[in-house]
Amino acid sequence: MEQQLFIKMITDAWRAQNKKVDELLDQLTETQWSADTAPGKNTGIYLLGHLAAVNDSMLPLLGFGQKMYPELENIFLSSPDKSGQQFPSLADLKKYWNEINAVLNGHINNTQPADWFTQHTSVSAEDFAKEPHRNKLNILISRTIHQSYHLGQLAYLK
Amino acid sequence: MEQQLFIKMITDAWRAQNKKVDELLDQLTETQWSADTAPGKNTGIYLLGHLAAVNDSMLPLLGFGQKMYPELENIFLSSPDKSGQQFPSLADLKKYWNEINAVLNGHINNTQPADWFTQHTSVSAEDFAKEPHRNKLNILISRTIHQSYHLGQLAYLK
Numbered sequence: 001m002e003q004q005l006f007i008k009m010i011t012d013a014w015r016a017q018n019k020k021v022d023e024l025l026d027q028l029t030e031t032q033w034s035a036d037t038a039p040g041k042n043t044g045i046y047l048l049g050h051l052a053a054v055n056d057s058m059l060p061l062l063g064f065g066q067k068m069y070p071e072l073e074n075i076f077l078s079s080p081d082k083s084g085q086q087f088p089s090l091a092d093l094k095k096y097w098n099e100i101n102a103v104l105n106g107h108i109n110n111t112q113p114a115d116w117f118t119q120h121t122s123v124s125a126e127d128f129a130k131e132p133h134r135n136k137l138n139i140l141i142s143r144t145i146h147q148s149y150h151l152g153q154l155a156y157l158k
Numbered sequence: 159m160e161q162q163l164f165i166k167m168i169t170d171a172w173r174a175q176n177k178k179v180d181e182l183l184d185q186l187t188e189t190q191w192s193a194d195t196a197p198g199k200n201t202g203i204y205l206l207g208h209l210a211a212v213n214d215s216m217l218p219l220l221g222f223g224q225k226m227y228p229e230l231e232n233i234f235l236s237s238p239d240k241s242g243q244q245f246p247s248l249a250d251l252k253k254y255w256n257e258i259n260a261v262l263n264g265h266i267n268n269t270q271p272a273d274w275f276t277q278h279t280s281v282s283a284e285d286f287a288k289e290p291h292r293n294k295l296n297i298l299i300s301r302t303i304h305q306s307y308h309l310g311q312l313a314y315l316k
Contacts, residue, residue, distance in 0.1 A: 002275060006164050009291050013299055038196035038314045117160060133167050141171055141299075145306045152310035156196045 003113050007137065011108060014140050017147040018101055021051060021154070025097070028157055030090050037153045042081045044157045045090060047150050049076035052097045055104055058143060061120050062136050064107040069096050111136070161271045165295065169266060172298050175305040176259055179209060179312070183255070186315055188248050195311045202315045203248060204239035205308050210255045211235045213262055216301060219278050220294050222265040227254050269294070 025048075033044040042050075053072035059065050067073070075085045088096070116137040119128040128134055183206075191202040200208075211230035217223050225231070233243045246254070274295040277286040286292055 002161060005275070005291055005293075006295075009296050009299055012291070013303060017303070038199075041196075041314055117163070133163055133170070135163075137164070138167050141167055145171060145175070145303055148303045148306040149310035152307035153314070156199055156311070 003117075007113055007116055010137055010140050010144070014108070014144045015105070017144050017151065018055075018105075020151050021048070021097070021147070024151075024154055024157070025094055032157045033090050035157060037156045042153065044154060045087055045093065046076065046081035047154055048090075048093050048097065049087060051147060051150060052093060052100055053077045054143060054146065055097075056100045058104055058139065059100075059107070061122060061139055062107065062111075063121055064104065068100050068103060072096065108140070116140075161275075165271055165274055168295055168298050168302070172266070172302045173263070175302050175309065176213075176263075178309050179206070179255070179305070182309075182312055182315070183252055190315045191248050193315060195314045200239045200311065202312055203245055203251065204234065205312055206248075206251050206255065207234035207245060209305060209308060210251060210258055212301060212304065213255070214258045216262055216297065217258075217265075219280060219297055220265065220269075221279055222262065226258050226261060230254065266298070274298075 028044065033048065036043055037047065049072060052069070053076040056067045056069050056072055057077070059067055075087065079085050087093070117132075117135045119125065119134060120136050120139050123131070123134045186202065191206065194201055195205065207230060210227070211234040214225045214227050214230055215235070217225055233245065237243050245251070275290070275293045277283065277292060278294050278297050281289070281292040
């Protein structure tokens with residue numbers, strides 16, 4: 001019971017952050033997304049691609065399957081903004097964001113409570129035995145916090 | 159055991175965010191703190207006061223005691239930045255931040271596992287019976303996410 005409660009608290013927080021990105025996608029124009037969030041800082045579209053790439057990378061990390069758009073990694077995770085990478089269009093990125101999240105959140109909804117406390121795929125069995133907090137639910141906590149960090153920056157596009 | 163594990167996951171995340179603010183306090187000059195995080199947006203010092211006021215308000219909310227600096231509420235929670243409020247000096251705000259967190263985190267460290275799943279002080283017993291996720295640990299989750307949101311903005315002062 002407490003286990004399910006705790007999972008609800010985290011998955012609710014996760015969904016709330018994703019929803020805030022969805023709301024920005026509804027609210028902001030393409031011109032706004034293309035702008036720097038602050039002078040010389042990351043553009044909105046880079047941060048959107050970055051968040052989409054992070055969510056996509058959660059699929060293998062949580063054992064849910066392969067990445068859907070592995071090409072996002074090089075553009076939005078390995079490379080900084082303004083490094084000459086060709087970005088997908090905003091319409092495509094929005095499509096990727098929605099598709100990745102539909103699949104990811106489908107898996108999240110179907111994950112059994114006990115499964116959240118098993119190790120994620122980038123921790124060894126040996127390390128996990130010593131550090132049992134490095135479980136799948138902890139990935140969801142850290143990615144929720146990470147998304148909020150960039151939402152604070154995306155808010156400056158308004 | 160699992161209960162203690164997820165309390166550790168959340169309190170670790172909470173402490174990590176606070177530590178990032180501490181690191182910014184070590185790194186940034188007074189001139190940097192006084193600047194807008196982006197043109198026309200909140201200043202660094204306003205966001206620092208805002209985060210200190212939020213942490214202070216967690217003391218009564220979590221049943222740990224009274225606010226230590228209740229005067230911060232009007233300046234940094236009820237009023238927006240640039241509204242003519244007189245701010246404490248950066249040195250004073252840094253002192254408040256450290257003092258509030260020492261007391262708050264002392265209480266957090268001493269909270270018994272089962273206690274985290276009891277209601278916080280702004281939810282009624284009736285509502286809590288229907289919505290048991292509105293517990294003290296959920297406050298810590300939401301405040302961790304909130305702090306990260308503003309850390310994303312404070313990073314622009316660098």
